[in-house]
Amino acid sequence: MYLAWLVFVILLPDWSAGAEPKIVYKATNIECIGNPKRAVNLSCIIKAINWNKAVAQMDCDLVVPLRNFSIQLEVFKKGYSNQYHPFLVNVTFNACDILAKRSFLPYGTIMWRTVKEFSNVNHPCPIENHLYARNLSIDENMLPVLPLGIYMFSLRITDVSPKGLSEYVGVIKFYFQAMEMIRIKKNIN
Ligand SMILES: *[C@@H]1O[C@H](CO)[C@@H](O)[C@H](O)[C@H]1NC(C)=O
Numbered sequence: 001m002y003l004a005w006l007v008f009v010i011l012l013p014d015w016s017a018g019a020e021p022k023i024v025y026k027a028t029n030i031e032c033i034g035n036p037k038r039a040v041n042l043s044c045i046i047k048a049i050n051w052n053k054a055v056a057q058m059d060c061d062l063v064v065p066l067r068n069f070s071i072q073l074e075v076f077k078k079g080y081s082n083q084y085h086p087f088l089v090n091v092t093f094n095a096c097d098i099l100a101k102r103s104f105l106p107y108g109t110i111m112w113r114t115v116k117e118f119s120n121v122n123h124p125c126p127i128e129n130h131l132y133a134r135n136l137s138i139d140e141n142m143l144p145v146l147p148l149g150i151y152m153f154s155l156r157i158t159d160v161s162p163k164g165l166s167e168y169v170g171v172i173k174f175y176f177q178a179m180e181m182i183r184i185k186k187n188i189n
Pocket residue numbers: 040041061062063
């Protein structure tokens with residue numbers, strides 16, 4: 001599945017035109033909201049590294065382990081009126097299946113590769129105790145080229161008990177800007 005995605009990305013015309021400015025996805029803000037019965041001590045911050053890159057640091061303590069959780073990913077794009085409008089993606093997937101490699105849905109797999117690299121959520125469920133992500137950023141090479149603009153990825157996390165009761169755990173809203181890479185001309189000396 002990853003290979004299919006890679007081929008798709010390579011075939012996009014924007015990528016073959018070497019003279020085109022490179023598009024980068026720079027994180028601009030992050031919001032984390034938790035259900036206090038499930039997730040506490042939330043801290044989510046964005047730190048700018050340079051003109052083109054910012055990283056996220058996230059921390060959270062789970063009150064109850066995540067045993068069978070799903071993630072609803074909705075993508076929004078900011079319009080001229082400064083409001084966010086739904087943008088193409090609205091999918092729900094079982095995250096434990098992705099972590100256990102029982103499912104290879106493209107959006108889930110991309111997110112899993114990112115999470116595995118930057119966080120301690122790098123093992124099968126249950127997910128418990130302290131969760132963190134360090135220096136998390138979006139790898140442009142993993143996503144298709146998006147039109148320039150401001151986007152919000154909303155990740156809504158729900159856990160389903162063996163009795164089939166689903167409980168809201170929290171939401172992460174990740175804002176980023178698809179922009180042309182800023183090249184700083186070095187004319188020192
Ligand atoms: C939240 O943080 C406080 C202070 O560090 C700590 O005592 C508490 O155990 C944490 N809560 C959870 C559920 O880990």
